[in-house]
Amino acid sequence: MQQLAIIQYGTAKEAFQLQQGTELKPQEFQVLVKVAGFGLNYADVMARNGLYKDAPKIPFVPGYEIEGQVIDRGSQVPEEIMGKRVVAFTRFGGYADLALADYRALSQIPEEMPGGEACALATQYGTAYYMTNYLGRLxxxxxxxxxxxxxxxxxxxxxxxxxxxxxxxxxxxxxxxxxxxxxxxxxxxxxxxxxxxxxxxxxxxxxxxxxxxxxxxxxxxxxxxxxxxxxxxxxxxxxxxxxxxxxxxxxxxxxxxxxxxxxxxxxxxxxxxxxxxxNMLRIADHRIDIIGHCLHALVSLWEKKKIRPQVGATFPATEIAAAHQLLESGESTGKVYVYW
Known part of the structure; x- marks a missing residue:
């Protein structure tokens, strides 16, 4: 498997290394996803600069959301999820072509949903929905x-x-x-x-x-x-x-x-x-069901054409530094999406 690891803090050009990762085996509530693409979030920029307290120690693989196909599952994961296209919250580890995710924090997505829009739903729309629809009413x-x-x-x-x-x-x-x-x-x-x-x-x-x-x-x-x-x-x-x-x-x-x-x-x-x-990481740590609830609701809103995530830029994984530079510059709009 390929993964983009942060090997040192600093600029996007010097921080990342494309490397081979070790074999991943899903635990009881996890699925293994063959990743088509992943999204960037500003927390990734903070982590790359050593300013995100929740990030693992270097070297580590960042990334909060992925979209792709489920190819393996843990013992507590329903069999029907196998082979399905999903968007999932990963809590680090998303910058890879294979990634693990808790099945309770994912949602099946239609084939016609663009990858960038799917990734936007996981963290950015998930954060917004949690504030506007889960915690209370507007x-x-x-x-x-x-x-x-x-x-x-x-x-x-x-x-x-x-x-x-x-x-x-x-x-x-x-x-x-x-x-x-x-x-x-x-x-x-x-x-x-x-x-x-x-x-x-x-x-x-x-x-x-x-x-x-x-x-x-x-x-x-x-x-x-x-x-x-x-x-x-x-x-x-x-x-x-x-x-x-x-x-x-x-x-x-x-x-x-x-x-x-x-x-x-x-x-x-x-x-x-x-x-x-x-702090959606804390929610994921202690109430993983909330992440899943928000994701399912957002996919439903997308299917009803009530929301439409905006993808501002798309990059191949080999250009991760350029993707990070754009996000950090403050010039990007909507979602920045990276594909394998």
Missing amino acids: HKGEIALIHACAGGVGTALTQLCHLQGVRVVGLCSTSQKVDYLKKMGVEFPINYREVNYSAAIEKEFGKRKMNLIFNTVAGKSFKKDLKLLAHGGHLFCFGGAARSGQKSHLLNDLAFLMKTGFVSPLFMMMKAQGIIGV
Whole structure:
């Protein structure tokens, strides 16, 4: 089997090595998948730079999602899954042409579903669905502020919000991405590099009008978002992109924590607000059934043409460095997909 391993921290060109892996044997709840392709996530970039605390020690094979055909199964896996085309959550190990996955965290997919769209469902749409549909309900007429709105999770959040009549304010970093957000139907797209997004939002909507905020950045943006959050609103924190670009060091970690700030639950209670931290790896570790629930629901929405993942770029596995460079640059939109 072939696998793309991170052998050292650093740039995409120096970090990866294409190597032969050892034989994989599925455990009782696992399946072995012949991988057609896998998706990239920003957590992969953080892991490559040594900034993702949950990542294994180097050398390791990254990758959270795969799509391909089931070719072997463990003792507790139903026989009917054999030979089926699936999309699966892998919790590392996905950058390989053979990979193991827990059968409870996969879904069968139709042959006509493009590989890039399938991979988008596993982690990015799965994260979005967990926040918008599993943890609670969205309500028609609410306003949602979405950071990195042109990215994979941002695209998913936008579509899922629109399905339930939620208005979307989308943050992005380029004029091209503003155009992308307009095509997606984002009501108020903002290039945060050109304007102060909090001032622009308050001018357009008034103070404390954001019912939902989806923050994948943390750092200084978290404090700004709290001032925009409506009474009774919810702020979801599911990333730390503001930490990217710095070396792994205790002082940098502390500085990042200080910039993000600390919140008392008493102050949140007085405003009837909620802050929810989302880490899908922890969900996979402790409630694997939730991953499967979200994936099955998303495949059903795809089949009903209610969602349509956007694949912004596709690369062969031999060009993994270029794929990573694009994702890290902030220039990509939608899903970045890599195929064997």
